[in-house]
Amino acid sequence: MNRTKILKGQMDVIIFPYRYMLLASYVALTMGANNTTTPMQNLWYDLFVKQGYSTVIRPVYNTSIVTDVSLSLHLKSLNSFDEVSGILSLNAYMFITWYDAFLTWDSPDYDSISLARWPQDPSILLKNAADGTIDWSPMEIFESSCPVDMTYFPYDIQTCELQFMSWSYTDDSVQLYTNRIEYVDLEDFTPNPQWEIISTDIFFANNTPANHVEVLSFQIQMRRKPRYHLSTMFLPIVLLAVLDIFVFILPSDGGEKSGYAVTVFLAFTVFLTIVNSTMPENSENLPIFSMYIIIQTGQSTLITMFSLLSIRIASFDETTRIPCVLAAMSRLVRMIQCKTTCKNRCTTKINKIGNEDECGGDDDSYVDRKDSDYSLENETLTWRHVANAGDLVCFVIFSAAFVISTVVCFCAIERGGR
The missing domain is CATH 1.20.5 (Single alpha-helices involved in coiled-coils or other helix-helix interfaces)
Structure with missing residues (x-):
């Protein structure tokens, strides 16, 4: 063999x-x-047939001479960016220029031809000047792997690099450089609906004598356009969190309270699954948005637990003794309600028969509770009163937690993505 x-x-x-x-x-x-x-046929014959031109030989007569290759990148469009796999797909063309000592001729000998074009295949065309300057402009779909940082999603900024190097030669034989020192050309770029290119840069990635290979890197920095994700992911989660808090408005003696809380909790878990499927599996940079959903899911868990506890408390009969702590909390809540609902003073009025009415009545048949023997301490409390007071306390606490967590997370995401 x-x-x-x-x-x-x-x-x-x-x-x-x-x-x-x-x-x-x-x-x-x-x-x-x-x-x-024709003169062009004679030129082709002399260059490629008579001289025996070969593409596997570096185009210099003296091998100690370094071949300088100029590269420039011209971006046409950003096709896609897969955050999960970290693959960036670009449609771009390059201007590559070098000197070929084997492809030179005297223009007067060939009817003053100073520029020739040699098609290699339908997608590759080489422009050859009489002085040996070769221009090649390949159009390609470039794919590059990028490190993905989703910390400030959907205001995240991603940085990707396209690196070019000579695989067959060291820097003693071939050296790369660019005639556009500061940026990638975006003159023909078509805007992308999901990403906005904010800056570009060109530099040598490992320009050290020990490497002996020059790597020319074209860096592209792009920012995500957040409007789509804000309307399809952020807004529904915020509305779900608001709806979850209003479970404490429902009466505790009905079965819909527990079903309502469990339904909202399941909705949070579904959204958490959807968000995780669009995020890369990265333990180094956890998105703040994922942390926010985890916080809201944890809060929904506590809300469901307290809702079930409220239903259980409301089902107790009067024979079950109310602990002093719960009794004090219930009286405090009722007193605060009294102060916030009465218009003029912290009193309610009762009629002479003993029935309650709202503050501000003008009927002479009413007397002021402040002047009567009635007091909140002497009021008979029931487990239903305790459940209602607990619902009000939970509503206030979870509302404050929701507002604080939302403001902190959104401010951190918006400022971090600048």
Whole structure:
């Protein structure tokens, strides 16, 4: 098997020169028979057939001379950016220029031709000047892996690099440089609906003598456009959190209170699953938005627990003794309600029969509770009163927690993404 490969390689080495000789003989016979050759055909024959041009040989007569290759990147469009896999897809073309000592000619000998174009295939065209300057402008779809930082999603800024280097030669033979020192050309760029390019940069990634290989890096910094994610992810979660708090408005003697709380909790878990599916699996940078959803999910868990506890408390009968702490909390809540609902003073009025009415009545049949023997301390409390007071306390506490967590998280996301 190895012998066959060696013989085949030897035959290729022997036959390869004769291919050009046969091609040259055919072209020469054709040119001689027709005698209608053009200066461009003569130029092509002299450069690629007569000289035996080869693309595997570095185009210098003196191997100690360094070949300088100029690169510039011109961005056409940003096709996609996959945050989960960290793959950036770009549609761009490059201007690559170098000097080829084997592709030079005297213009007067070829009817003053100073520039020739050599098509390699339908997508590649080389422009060749008479002085040996080669210009190549390939259009490609470039894909690059990028480190993804979703900390400030959806106001995050991602930085990606496209690195170019010579795989076959060290910096002693080929050196890369760019004629656009500061930026990537965006003159022909088509805006992307999801990302906005805010800056570009060009630099050498490992320009140190020990590496012996120059890596030219084109850096692109882009910012996410947040409007879509704010309307489809942030707003529904905020509204769900608001609805979750209003479970304490429902009466405790009905079964819809527990069902309402559990439904909202399940909605939070669904949103958490959706958000995690769009985020990369990264333990170093946890998105603040994911932390916010976790906080709201934890708060929804506590709300569900307190709602079930309130339903249980309201079901107790009068034979069950109310602890002093709960009794004091209930009286304090009722006193605060009294102070906030009465318009003129912290009193309610009762009629002479003993029925309660709202503050501010003008009927003479009413007397002021402040002047009567009635007091909150002497009022008979029930477990229903305790449940209602607990609902009010939970409503205030969870409302404050929701406002604080929302303001802190959103401010941190918005400021961090600047």
